[in-house]
Amino acid sequence: MAENKTTPKKKHFNIFKALMKLKDEAVLAFVEKELKADLKAVSARDAKWVEQMDDETARKNLMGKFGKREMKKRGITPELDIKQVRSMLTKIEQEAAEADMNKTLEAVKRAFAKPMPDSIRVDEEWKQSRTWGPCPTVEVWMGGEYGKGHASGCGYDKESAAAAMACSEIIDSVRILSTCAYIDMLESKVTGDKRRTYGYNFGIYGISFEGGVGYNCHKNIICRAGFELTSEFHPKAADGWRYRRIPADMLPVKARELDREFKKYDKI
Numbered sequence: 001m002a003e004n005k006t007t008p009k010k011k012h013f014n015i016f017k018a019l020m021k022l023k024d025e026a027v028l029a030f031v032e033k034e035l036k037a038d039l040k041a042v043s044a045r046d047a048k049w050v051e052q053m054d055d056e057t058a059r060k061n062l063m064g065k066f067g068k069r070e071m072k073k074r075g076i077t078p079e080l081d082i083k084q085v086r087s088m089l090t091k092i093e094q095e096a097a098e099a100d101m102n103k104t105l106e107a108v109k110r111a112f113a114k115p116m117p118d119s120i121r122v123d124e125e126w127k128q129s130r131t132w133g134p135c136p137t138v139e140v141w142m143g144g145e146y147g148k149g150h151a152s153g154c155g156y157d158k159e160s161a162a163a164a165m166a167c168s169e170i171i172d173s174v175r176i177l178s179t180c181a182y183i184d185m186l187e188s189k190v191t192g193d194k195r196r197t198y199g200y201n202f203g204i205y206g207i208s209f210e211g212g213v214g215y216n217c218h219k220n221i222i223c224r225a226g227f228e229l230t231s232e233f234h235p236k237a238a239d240g241w242r243y244r245r246i247p248a249d250m251l252p253v254k255a256r257e258l259d260r261e262f263k264k265y266d267k268i
Contacts, residue, residue: 012262013187016255019226019246024112027182031108031207034181038203039101046093055082062089101204108207111175117143120222120243122163127237134237138162143172151211159239160199161211163218168208177207179225197221 050058062076062085071077076088121141126134135152136159149165151158167173177200184196199217201208209218219229219241227243234240246254 010266011191012265013190014255014258014262015183015187015224016246016251016258018183018186020248020251020255022179022182022226027178028108028112030182030185031178032105034202035101035105035204039097042097042204043094046097047090050086050090050093053086055085058082058085058089062092065092097204100206104204104206107171107174108178111171111178114143114172114175116175116179116226116245117172118245120227120241122166122241122243124159124162124239125237126239134158136162138166140166140170142167142170142176145170145172147173156212157214160209160213160215160218163215164209164211167218173209174207176222176225176227177202177209180221181207183224197224 050061053061059078059080059082062080063071063078066074066076074088080088123139125137127137129135129152132152132154135150137148137150138159140147140149140163147166147169149162149168151162151165180197180200181202188194196202197217197220199210199213199221201210209221222243223229226246228246229241230244231242232240
């Protein structure tokens with residue numbers, strides 16, 4: 001007789017249960033661990049890049065990083081042995097990468113020193129450019145902070161680019177994105193899917209919304225950090241979105257509703 005094979009049930013991730021247990025300390029520890037792992041990867045890549053340079057390029061790179069006074073202070077001369085050149089260049093690149101990581105980590109710590117904002121307001125106005133057609137200006141209010149961004153040109157999604165620029169001026173966006181990254185990690189442990197939510201940058205060079213990805217990606221990220229979209233409007237030449245943080249007493253309700261949806265899905 002043919003063996004009866006049943007398809008294994010898909011593992012579901014209940015985001016509202018994860019949000020119920022969310023702790024700032026856990027998110028901060030996760031971000032610090034991820035940034036240190038990224039630093040290690042970047043340092044290894046930079047070391048390989050330096051090693052692959054020909055001798056003349058390596059010397060030019062090292063000599064071009066400093067003025068004459070700093071070169072003299074560091075003992076950099078055209079007569080340096082090529083091994084010394086590569087060693088110094090690798091060390092300089094690693095120091096720069098570490099400085100970038102520390103700057104990003106400091107921004108994360110400043111963001112988490114404040115409470116998560118209760119609401120987010122995003123307004124967008126489109127104006128016609130004779131050269132580039134419709135171009136958006138986006139204003140964002142988040143946790144008492146304000147940011148403004150504009151995008152022009154063509155060949156990419158200007159809406160999300162302007163929104164990303166506006167959010168880059170707001171430290172609370174770092175908290176929201178760090179929370180989204182943490183939720184992504186928790187989900188990957190349940191489902192085995194290692195893909196990160198599309199639409200944000202996360203690494204030693206900064207944690208920020210990505211531009212050119214479509215604003216729906218930004219909406220998804222904000223909602224994964226514990227917000228819900230309460231209203232959305234699109235009058236002529238303008239757009240707007242309003243978000244509110246999901247109240248703590250509503251998370252268990254939403255968690256139960258999602259569990260019921262999962263059960264319905266499993267029966268199909």
